[in-house]
Amino acid sequence: MKQIRDFAAGRIRAESRDGVGLLVIDNPERKNAVTAAMWRAIPDAVHWLCGEAGARAIVLSGAGERDFSAGADISEFPIVRKDTATARLYEADNSAAFTAVREARVPVIAAIRGICYGGGFGLAAACDLRIADDTAAFAVPAARLGLAYPADAVQDFARSLGDQMARKVLYTGAAMRAAELLARGFLLDVTAPDTLDDRVMLLAETIATNAPLSVQASKLALRAVAEVDDDLLREAEVVGASTFDSADYAEGRRAFAEKRRPAFTGE
Incomplete structure (x- = not known):
């Protein structure tokens, strides 16, 4: 039975069918940037998928055919990250989203195409498995914006990328292509754009039948x-x-x- 529920006014979409849950970041006009309301909605969506919706595996993706996520919506920063006090509250919501993905009862698979930057990269790093197409590009631009990345998300980078690559990512802010992260073990596989969805769904369905x-x-x-x-x-x-x-x-x-x-x- 198919079940669908929207969160954050439809900007976070959740769907479950035949044991596979879909968690979609739906803000394509801003490269699926994540607003404060969307960060707050992610834990609720994950918990709904793992609980009421009965998902046995979850696929995390960005809406549309171009981008996974450009990360946090910077246009909100003058309000939600204007100083230390507001940043702490905002980053608590970031951390809750990363934790929900990392600690989900079921495996979470990131399906990555296009831009996967900042908080989007962090969400992918919190997943159990990651598959990208060959358009994917990865970066953490925090050092170029003058802000620090949440410490718990740094741990996800260290675990998923390895110590040296995590340092490179965080210290330089430089963009990397999917092939490099495949070689480093961050990605399970890299596919052509038109086969990404099928490859990810096959993996999710295999897990869901176990x-x-x-x-x-x-x-x-x-x-x-x-x-x-x-x-x-x-x-x-x-x-x-x-x-x-x-x-x-x-x-x-x-x-x-x-x-x-x-x-x-x-x-």
């Missing part, structure tokens, strides 16, 4: 290792152990014996 508890346990364990978090590791162990008493584990064994595709329910 046992949700198994995928959740794997994501928690990977996060625990990346964040060096013993509490998270113990949570992953609890979820992992629960799979052996699950209906899905029984279904997986039956399907293997009967040589058919399993029908997992997440229970």
